[in-house]
Amino acid sequence: MKIVRHTTWICALAILPMAGAAIVARADAGPSASAAELKSALAAAPTTSTLANGDPGGTITGTVNDVPVGDAKTGLTLGDVANQVGQNKIAVNFVWTLVTGFLVMFMQAGFAMVEAGLCRVKNANHTYMMNFFVYGCGLFAYWIIGFAIQMGGAAGNGNLGGLQSLNTEHLITLFGTHWGIFGECGMFLAGHTYDVGVMVIFLFEMVFMDTALTIVTGACAERWKFLAFAVSSVLMGAFTYPLYGNWAWGGGWLSQLGVNLGLGKGYCDFAGSGVVHAVGGITALAVAMIVGPRIGKYNRDGSSNAIIGHDISAVLIGCFILAFGWFGFNPGSTLGASAAGNLRIGSIAVNTMLAGCTGTFGAILYMWAMKGKPDASMSGNGLLAGLVAITAPSGFVSTMGAAIIGLVAGVLVCLSCAFVENYLKVDDPVGAISVHGTNGLWGVLSIGFFADGTSNYGGSWNGVTGSVTGLFYGDSSQLVAQIVGCATLVGFVFSFSFVLNWILDLIVGQRVSIETEVAGLDLPEMGQLGYPEFVFRPEPDYMQAAERMAVA
Amino acid sequence: MAATKSQGRNFALFMAGLTAVCAGIAFSDSGIAKVVLLVGAVVLAISLWGLFKIKPLEGKTGGGAQPAVMKLIGVAVVLGGWLFVLLGLHLAAGVGARMVTSIVGFAVSIAGIFFVLVPAVNKNAIWKA
Numbered sequence: 001m002k003i004v005r006h007t008t009w010i011c012a013l014a015i016l017p018m019a020g021a022a023i024v025a026r027a028d029a030g031p032s033a034s035a036a037e038l039k040s041a042l043a044a045a046p047t048t049s050t051l052a053n054g055d056p057g058g059t060i061t062g063t064v065n066d067v068p069v070g071d072a073k074t075g076l077t078l079g080d081v082a083n084q085v086g087q088n089k090i091a092v093n094f095v096w097t098l099v100t101g102f103l104v105m106f107m108q109a110g111f112a113m114v115e116a117g118l119c120r121v122k123n124a125n126h127t128y129m130m131n132f133f134v135y136g137c138g139l140f141a142y143w144i145i146g147f148a149i150q151m152g153g154a155a156g157n158g159n160l161g162g163l164q165s166l167n168t169e170h171l172i173t174l175f176g177t178h179w180g181i182f183g184e185c186g187m188f189l190a191g192h193t194y195d196v197g198v199m200v201i202f203l204f205e206m207v208f209m210d211t212a213l214t215i216v217t218g219a220c221a222e223r224w225k226f227l228a229f230a231v232s233s234v235l236m237g238a239f240t241y242p243l244y245g246n247w248a249w250g251g252g253w254l255s256q257l258g259v260n261l262g263l264g265k266g267y268c269d270f271a272g273s274g275v276v277h278a279v280g281g282i283t284a285l286a287v288a289m290i291v292g293p294r295i296g297k298y299n300r301d302g303s304s305n306a307i308i309g310h311d312i313s314a315v316l317i318g319c320f321i322l323a324f325g326w327f328g329f330n331p332g333s334t335l336g337a338s339a340a341g342n343l344r345i346g347s348i349a350v351n352t353m354l355a356g357c358t359g360t361f362g363a364i365l366y367m368w369a370m371k372g373k374p375d376a377s378m379s380g381n382g383l384l385a386g387l388v389a390i391t392a393p394s395g396f397v398s399t400m401g402a403a404i405i406g407l408v409a410g411v412l413v414c415l416s417c418a419f420v421e422n423y424l425k426v427d428d429p430v431g432a433i434s435v436h437g438t439n440g441l442w443g444v445l446s447i448g449f450f451a452d453g454t455s456n457y458g459g460s461w462n463g464v465t466g467s468v469t470g471l472f473y474g475d476s477s478q479l480v481a482q483i484v485g486c487a488t489l490v491g492f493v494f495s496f497s498f499v500l501n502w503i504l505d506l507i508v509g510q511r512v513s514i515e516t517e518v519a520g521l522d523l524p525e526m527g528q529l530g531y532p533e534f535v536f537r538p539e540p541d542y543m544q545a546a547e548r549m550a551v552a
Numbered sequence: 553m554a555a556t557k558s559q560g561r562n563f564a565l566f567m568a569g570l571t572a573v574c575a576g577i578a579f580s581d582s583g584i585a586k587v588v589l590l591v592g593a594v595v596l597a598i599s600l601w602g603l604f605k606i607k608p609l610e611g612k613t614g615g616g617a618q619p620a621v622m623k624l625i626g627v628a629v630v631l632g633g634w635l636f637v638l639l640g641l642h643l644a645a646g647v648g649a650r651m652v653t654s655i656v657g658f659a660v661s662i663a664g665i666f667f668v669l670v671p672a673v674n675k676n677a678i679w680k681a
Contacts, residue, residue: 144570144578188575295614295678426670476648492634502623509613517614
């Protein structure tokens with residue numbers, strides 16, 4: 001036995017120098033071979049005189065000549081090439097994230113058209129102006145403080161170069177576990193956060209935040225005082241949205257449910273069914289409850305009257321603009337197109353299309369079968385409901401899952417609109433509470449059911465190794481994390497928004513006067529009619545006929 | 553009365569005050585930041601007072617008074633449901649138990665909205681007048 005042990009030791013000692021020599025030999029051979037390859041590539045590269053002849057086929061533009069050299073004396077090295085590869089990856093991701101962010105920004109136009117189209121002509125200017133000004137209110141509030149609260153502790157995103165300057169998260173310790181509550185750096189994008197990567201993530205997150213804010217304007221249209229809207233939107237962009245955004249996306253406690261309590265991969269919300277849409281929809285519910293229903297919406301016995309919007313063409317075109325912008329919303333949420341599983345963007349885009357399609361089908365078929373007409377405004381809401389619902393799971397589910405999620409959302413939005421209007425008696429002129437609130441919650445929950453465990457964004461999600469997997473694919477703990485997220489949306493976000501806007505109601509007053517409401521908000525609030533050359537008739541015959549025939 | 557110059561001025565003050573408060577927090581390392589923070593807080597308070605003062609001038613609104621106590625109870629129930637979810641995560645160990653506590657807490661919050669807050673805000677709704 002002793003002899004065997006000695007022999008083993010001797011063999012091991014003999015192998016070590018041999019292996020070391022082999023490694024050194026490879027290390028020596030590597031650079032020289034690569035240097036030779038670089039040299040030959042440089043020699044084969046087209047000269048300036050060749051390039052001067054033009055490159056119609058695009059075969060000689062973009063060669064080794066275009067790789068920047070770190071030190072002119074040593075010439076092109078492997079390090080220069082590697083640096084260029086790294087910068088190319090980040091550049092691709094920057095461009096992807098920025099362009100998709102621009103698409104999301106354009107959704108503001110879609111929201112404006114949908115909301116204004118569903119309102120009466122006497123309130124068109126006011127509704128458009130709310131959608132216009134919410135962009136400025138939200139952006140400014142987010143720049144001065146909101147972004148810091150949400151993303152101040154979100155360092156570590158490799159897609160955008162690390163974002164290492166966003167490194168301060170305020171933690172509390174409960175039952176021996178640390179939980180992130182809010183970020184602390186990035187106010188005014190000053191100091192260390194004056195950084196190229198931080199600017200990219202700021203733009204992308206900002207347009208998401210603004211989407212959430214503009215949801216509320218729809219639910220409170222036709223009676224919300226412009227001043228109250230402005231103050232409320234600033235506060236939502238500064239505090240309400242960023243807080244929940246931090247908990248889900250900024251390294252906060254919801255995202256840590258997996259690491260700290262073993263609940264799946266923590267709360268997952270790929271592109272914001274919860275963070276953006278449910279926050280917007282639930283805040284819309286809170287504010288609409290405080291503002292109260294429009295004059296004439298409900299009769300004394302509690303039955304409701306349909307108040308028909310003035311421009312269904314604007315509504316449907318607006319829905320298409322939103323569907324177009326959604327290709328920024330969901331695929332853009334990879335925050336990159338290069339590396340870390342980001343090639344899944346194709347799958348995410350297809351899921352987005354499919355859920356929008358089945359959502360439209362769900363709403364049209366439900367309305368047609370149950371009410372007798374394929375109602376146009378509800379069809380538009382069906383499309384949006386499908387898109388809202390697929391926003392959270394788009395990065396984690398198959399096309400089959402996406403189609404089912406969208407279909408359920410399309411039916412759900414019809415049921416929810418009827419419930420909110422007839423049972424809760426909360427007046428929501430555009431159906432924002434149902435489209436964004438109800439279906440935002442459904443989208444969050446659907447991850448817990450349909451996530452198929454095939455996504456791989458760098459091997460882990462929220463710091464937990466593996467792929468996000470739902471109940472139908474074997475992980476019930478993910479569903480618990482999603483329910484906790486929904487409970488937080490309803491329990492915390494609603495309460496916070498309700499109390500904040502209640503206080504605002506006491507100080508500022510949320511609602512316009514009766515005279516203003518009856519006259520229409522355009523002249524008293526905005527000083528200008530939306531359509532000054534229209535002859536305005538308060539109660540035209542065709543409108544009464546439309547109300548009798550209305551199915552919604 | 554609708555939109556007025558007073559509203560515009562007070563909103564401008566509100567934005568200026570909020571910006572100054574945030575600047576005071578952001579650059580709290582420097583001595584001047586504390587002064588900016590204080591000035592911002594004062595400006596913010598003045599703007600809110602100004603808005604409160606002009607509120608009665610704006611005429612009667614379409615919404616009736618909502619019972620404050622009932623609304624407070626509603627908010628407490630909604631928040632209570634959420635706190636129950638958080639507590640359940642720490643007190644229950646298994647996935648099944650945590651799922652049950654989360655669903656119960658979620659349901660309590662929903663019930664708080666549907667059965668307490670909605671009746672509260674609709675108690676004196678304009679359509680009942």
